[in-house]
Amino acid sequence: MSHAGSHGLRHELGVWARSEGLSWIFIFKMLAAALTTLWLAMRLDMPQPSTAVMAVFIVMQPQSGQVIAKGLHRLLGTLIGLLAMLPLIALFNQEPVLFLGGMAVWVALCTAGAARYRDLRSYSCVLAGYTATLVSLTAIQHPETAFLQALWRVLEIGLGVLCCSVFSAAILPQTTGTAMRQAVARRFGDFAAVVVTHLPGGDRAAFEDAQARLAAHTVRLETLRSMSGYDDPQLNLRMGRLTRLNHDFMAMTSRFHALQQLLERLRGQGDSLALDAFAPCLDSLSALLAPWRQRNLDIPGAAELAAQLEDYRAQLMPLIRQARTALDALAPDSPLRLDFDTAAELLYRLADDLLDYAQTHAALAPTRHARERWSERFAPRANRLAVAAAALRMLLLSGLGSALWLQTAWPSGNMFLITAVIIGALCSASPNPARMALQMAGGTCLAALLGFVESFLVFPRISGFPMLALAVTPVFLFGLYLATRPGWAGYGLGLLILFGFGTIPANLSVHDPATLLNNYIALVLSQLLVAVVMACVLPPNRPWLWRHLERDLRRRVVHALRAPLKGLAAGFDSSTRDLLTQAHDLAAGHPAVQRDLLRWMTLVLEIGHAVIELRQEKARLPDESSYAEGTAWRRAFDALAAALVRLFANPTPAHLSQTLAQVELAIDAVRRTPEARAPHFASSPLRRLESYLHFIRTALLDPHSPLAERLPRPGAAHAA
Incomplete structure (x- = not known):
């Protein structure tokens, strides 16, 4: 082989190793973690090894910091769910309607918390909800052993989290710190x-796309930062x-x-x-x-x-x-x-x-530096109606599943309800929960088919853990491969989680074809119920939420005008970008909507930062007569602030006309105010204020802004 050919081959191998090769390393690490977890759970005589294996597949992530962070918050959520369910079991174990109603309310509240916080606390809320369901529904049929069974569930989940974290961090680790x-x-x-x-100017659409990428970058980097300290002590010392x-x-x-x-x-x-x-x-x-x-x-x-x-x-x-x-x-x-x-x-x-x-x-x-002392934090923002809609979907899902179980006395009704709540909670965090639920339903169907084959044709013919591991390895490998493909991840997760949940034998194995068939039917039907609820009950990737997120973007200007100045700039920046990133993800496949939302963010950032700079300049003014309270320019500023609040709370033609008029009055008032300083922005606070006012005026009159597209152009004569 020629030198050029060998060099090209090495280059291609290097590219493969940095992309597809990393995926295969992750696949084999998670396979080893799952099999080790299964062996330990059986060796330790845990009642449900499937719960431990399921925990591995739920917390698995490509980077070790993400695994450790999710694992710790999974344990925290598990303990919270356990503490919430034990009183319900103690109070209502003879009243299934009250018990299931209380459980549905708890799951809905946890889902609302997950939608509200949008960080690692979100994951704890998700786990507190569905772990409570997993623990309680396996214990409610035997309340006298409820505490012991709940303790076993916690230990099984802890074992899965521990094995996944150890394999992720110890074997060819891909650390979050390195990614950071x-x-x-x-x-x-x-x-x-x-x-x-x-x-120098150029393609406006390309610039808007670049702005969207930079906004999303800051949100993703904050997520990386929050997890990087778990696997990189050096970065943990530099969090500030x-x-x-x-x-x-x-x-x-x-x-x-x-x-x-x-x-x-x-x-x-x-x-x-x-x-x-x-x-x-x-x-x-x-x-x-x-x-x-x-x-x-x-x-x-x-x-x-x-x-x-x-x-x-x-x-x-x-x-x-x-x-x-x-x-x-x-x-x-x-x-x-x-x-x-x-x-x-x-x-x-x-x-x-x-x-x-x-x-x-x-x-x-x-290691230490004065800039470490930084108290301002990234401030994610969630829409209240989106939070309420997420809670409503889970409340309906839990209620429908509970009603079906109670009305039919289905032997696998508890399996049906547990699976519906788990998958519903996991799908709620997706920008398109209906599509995610359908993909997981497809994975569940595949899990049921493969599980039927394994349970009736393979497991009865094998003996010992090595043969069991050999039997489940092809299914795990296939599921992990799908989970690493972005377009097929839902299918992979559905296959892995539900195959483990429904097929892996307990330590006290019972071969009961009728029960097993019932369980498989429960798994598939629960996924279909999740898909229907997620698609029909206020799905988040629809115009109703786009409109509300647009309104939230506009109200960031009101926040910039009214909130205390301390920490305002950082909070305004981060919340505005977080709202845009949410809206951009939810409007995937609708480029016109994404473009409109991006233009609102552009206008909000321009006006909001100009307003914050104006307020900061006012707060720094020296004690001189030109800057005294009650001067004409201060009164004009107050009138402009009120006009901006009205405009961004309700962008109508009349409010735009009033705001432009108030900007002109404020500029005129500043110009007419005498000042004993050189008339340059480096030395004159009023000249700096005039510059910000002029910038606000030009932003409001921008022919590419959403105001220009949606409202008449009153005050065009102001464009001077």
């Missing part, structure tokens, strides 16, 4: 590429800095977005004089970031970048002043001057944000 480091290293290069590509780094990234992406949007509006208005004057400033930023695009940023590189940015910031103000001389011939109140000053203010603040990010990244090197 790689993500942090890549994202500044991605951001630099977006800046260099889109700062990693949180701050994510905040700094959100701040600089928001600032660049505002700058780019302003420049696009100026290009659309044909404002070439201001753009030509500002071009050297933009060129300087592009020249600074061009070497960093698509380049991994390690800690030494971050220190180098921070040094470059310090020099750049020192040179930026003289460059802005020199560029501004091209507008000296214009009148002092010329709109072109205000356009230039607003763009210059945004660019200068962007330089500050870039420097903060680079310094925080460089500060990850030492």
Whole structure:
């Protein structure tokens, strides 16, 4: 084989090892974890080894930190569910209606908690719900042994979690810490590429897609951060800095977005004089970031970048002043001057944000650093109606399953109800729970067919654990393979979880064909019930929730106007991006809806950050007569704030007209206020306030904003 051919083969093998090879490592690790769990459960005479094996498949994740985090929260949820169910069993073991009603309410409340928190607490809530069902329904038929059976369920689940965690962390581990480091290293290069590509203008749709990716990146990175400390002690010592780094990234992406949007509006208005004057400033930023695009940023590189940015910031103000001389011939109140000053203010603040990010990244090197003291946290946001709908679906699912069991006295009714609650709870976390439930129903049908073959044709002919392991290995391998394929993951999970639950023999094995057939029917019918309920009862991937998430996005501006300033910027950024990520996932397959939601996020980020900056400037004003309470510009600001609240709570043509009028009045009031300072944004607070007001005005008049598309364009004359 030629050298070129061998080099190409090595390259292809390397690509395979980094993609498909990792999947097969994960498959064989989880197979080993499941078989080890099964052997230990049988060796320790646990009553239901299938529960332990099912726990392995529920908590399995590609990265060890995710497995450990999910495992610990699974145990926490299991204990909470146990504590919740024991009183119900003690009080209502002779009253099945009251008992099942209380259980249904508990499962619904846990599902609501899972939809509300959207982090690791969410997983604990899911587990507290369906583990309570698993524990109680296996114990209610023999309440005198309820506590002992509940204790066995906890031990079986704990064994599955322990084995899965050990195999994930000890054998060729793929750590969450490593994934976190790689993500942090890549994202500044991605951001630099977006800046260099889109700062001169160009394809708006491509820029919006880039914005959506960056927004989703911050949410995913927060999830990685929350789990990386479980398998990487070094990152655990830097959690404060990693949180701050994510905040700094959100701040600089928001600032660049505002700058780019302003420049696009100026290009659309044909404002070439201001753009030509500002071009050297933009060129300087592009020249600074061009070497960093698509380049991994390690800690030494971050220190180098921070040094470059310090020099750049020192040179930026003289460059802005020199560029501004091209507008000296214009009148002092010329709109072109205000356009230039607003763009210059945004660019200068962007330089500050870039420097903060680079310094925080460089500060990850030492074990301890002053930047570790960071109290602000990522603030996910959930829609209240979506939370209530998730609880309602689970309440109906539990109620229907309970009613069917009570009315038919079906011997496998408990299996039917347990399976429906478990799969319903797992599907509730999916953006498309109906599709996930249908996929798991397909996997359940396959599990029933394979389980029937194993139970009646294989298990009676074998003896000993080695032969049992050999018999179940092909099914486990097939299910794990499906679970690693994104489009088939539901089928794989359904096959793995329900095959283990319905087919793996107990330590006291009983070959009862009628019961086994009943159980298989229960498994399949329960999945069909889950699919019907998830598809028919307020499914989340439908227009009703898109509209409510759009409203929640708009109300972030109201939050920016009214919430306390402490921690407001970080909370506003993270909640807005989290809402967009939810909406973007729920609207998958509807690009027009995704585009509309993205434009609302764009407008909300622009207006919200401008409002927060205005409030921060007001809070920092010196004690001088120009800034005193009761001045005309302060009253105009209060009127503008009220108008913005009305507009974003209810975006009507009348409210847009009123808001534009109030912006004009506020700008005029600021201009007419005398100030004993140089009239430049670096020295004059009122000039900075005027720049933010002008930015708000241009954002409201943006021809690409959702306001322009949905409402008449009153005040077009204000576009100056």
